[in-house]
Amino acid sequence: MQGPMSRFVHTGFERDPATGALAPAVYRAVSFHHKDPEKPLRWDYSRSGNPTRDALEGAIATLEGGLRGFAFASGNQAITAAFLLFAAGDHLIATADCQGGTQRLVRAVLSRFGLSVSYVDTDDLAAVQRARRPETKAVLVENFSNPFLRVSDIPALATWAHQEGLRLIVDNTFLTPYLQAPLALGADLVLHSATKMIAGHGDVTAGLAATADEELGRALYTVQNATGGMLSPDDSYQVLRGLHTLPLRMERAQDTAGSFAAFLSRQPEVVEIHYPGLGGDPGHETAARTVRGFGNMITVRLGDARLVAPMARHLEMIRVGAGFGGPETSISLPELHCHAALTAGERQERRLTGDILRFSVGLEDLADIEADLRRALDRATGEIQ
Numbered sequence: 001m002q003g004p005m006s007r008f009v010h011t012g013f014e015r016d017p018a019t020g021a022l023a024p025a026v027y028r029a030v031s032f033h034h035k036d037p038e039k040p041l042r043w044d045y046s047r048s049g050n051p052t053r054d055a056l057e058g059a060i061a062t063l064e065g066g067l068r069g070f071a072f073a074s075g076n077q078a079i080t081a082a083f084l085l086f087a088a089g090d091h092l093i094a095t096a097d098c099q100g101g102t103q104r105l106v107r108a109v110l111s112r113f114g115l116s117v118s119y120v121d122t123d124d125l126a127a128v129q130r131a132r133r134p135e136t137k138a139v140l141v142e143n144f145s146n147p148f149l150r151v152s153d154i155p156a157l158a159t160w161a162h163q164e165g166l167r168l169i170v171d172n173t174f175l176t177p178y179l180q181a182p183l184a185l186g187a188d189l190v191l192h193s194a195t196k197m198i199a200g201h202g203d204v205t206a207g208l209a210a211t212a213d214e215e216l217g218r219a220l221y222t223v224q225n226a227t228g229g230m231l232s233p234d235d236s237y238q239v240l241r242g243l244h245t246l247p248l249r250m251e252r253a254q255d256t257a258g259s260f261a262a263f264l265s266r267q268p269e270v271v272e273i274h275y276p277g278l279g280g281d282p283g284h285e286t287a288a289r290t291v292r293g294f295g296n297m298i299t300v301r302l303g304d305a306r307l308v309a310p311m312a313r314h315l316e317m318i319r320v321g322a323g324f325g326g327p328e329t330s331i332s333l334p335e336l337h338c339h340a341a342l343t344a345g346e347r348q349e350r351r352l353t354g355d356i357l358r359f360s361v362g363l364e365d366l367a368d369i370e371a372d373l374r375r376a377l378d379r380a381t382g383e384i385q
């Protein structure tokens with residue numbers, strides 16, 4: 001089975017050997033009967049292992065080309081587990097343009113335990129190299145970055161990191177296991193917020209991780225089992241269901257996103273557009289070399305921040321709020337939603353001002369998305385004049 005669509009449909013669960021059921025059972029049991037205490041049990045306690053979660057963890061391991069997969073209660077829990085592989089005094093280098101939740105986690109929690117992180121533009125290899133310290137242990141790359149969709153060169157980063165004895169960890173949320181294969185490109189560990197495109201329907205909060213490195217796999221399992229941040233059986237089922245249709249949804253959404261990005265770049269209100277699928281985007285060449293497609297996320301800056309609030313009120317179909325990767329097209333406003341965790345000063349430094357719109361292109365018809373936005377912008381313009 002070589003084709004990606006077939007792999008996503010068939011990976012993770014084929015049929016229940018006992019019943020022939022073609023979808024996995026949801027095993028909510030906490031404990032498993034230990035009939036013969038002299039023999040080990042495959043599953044004994046659900047925090048340590050659960051058949052429904054195993055189906056999902058096996059699926060993400062296979063789809064990412066790894067040996068072990070892990071399902072967590074959220075994307076941030078997966079990131080937390082990755083950080084917990086390190087020790088007090090260790091230093092990591094992370095993508096500066098990253099989701100606010102990673103920065104909040106480091107600032108509010110991990111820094112109290114002696115971990116330190118330097119944020120740099122990981123699409124600039126020389127900047128990453130300059131940030132290396134004797135105590136640096138890993139590079140955590142968000143690719144594409146959030147919200148400016150900067151494109152890091154994963155193969156180049158992996159080569160350098162391994163020369164230096166560092167781990168390369170990739171948060172693959174924006175691209176999904178369908179559009180980018182970080183482990184095949186040289187990364188040691190891949191992370192996802194499965195809350196987004198993977199689960200795909202805006203009704204599950206989940207995180208995933210996969211690695212091809214046995215030692216790292218054992219260490220991550222210890223963290224997952226010891227801290228207990230694993231995904232529930234019901235949510236594991238939902239995420240596995242989402243994985244089966246991920247390629248189809250991504251193909252559709254990114255096809256629309258490509259056309260919508262061209263439309264956005266023609267609108268007079270848009271003064272800056274970030275979408276690696278556009279020929280003029282600074283990350284286009286690296287992306288074309290390293291990913292299967294450019295995804296469904298687009299970020300724009302409007303010339304006038306006063307348009308944003310009335311535009312949001314006039315949208316009829318496009319949703320406004322936190323989150324992305326659902327079936328509906330949505331817009332996040334970094335100040336209020338995706339980067340609310342940053343301080344005002346941090347947002348200012350990253351140019352995350354009130355004139356930024358981050359689009360998650362969904363599954364609707366392109367013409368409806370364009371018409372809704374255009375109408376809302378026209379009405380907003382009328383209101384502020």
Ligand SMILES: Cc1ncc(COP(=O)(O)O)c(C=O)c1O
Nearest residue numbers: 074075076099171173193195206
């Ligand atoms: C790139 C990225 N990674 C991780 C997360 C955290 O995921 P979750 O909300 O599932 O904890 C997010 C959330 O938006 C994200 O955008």
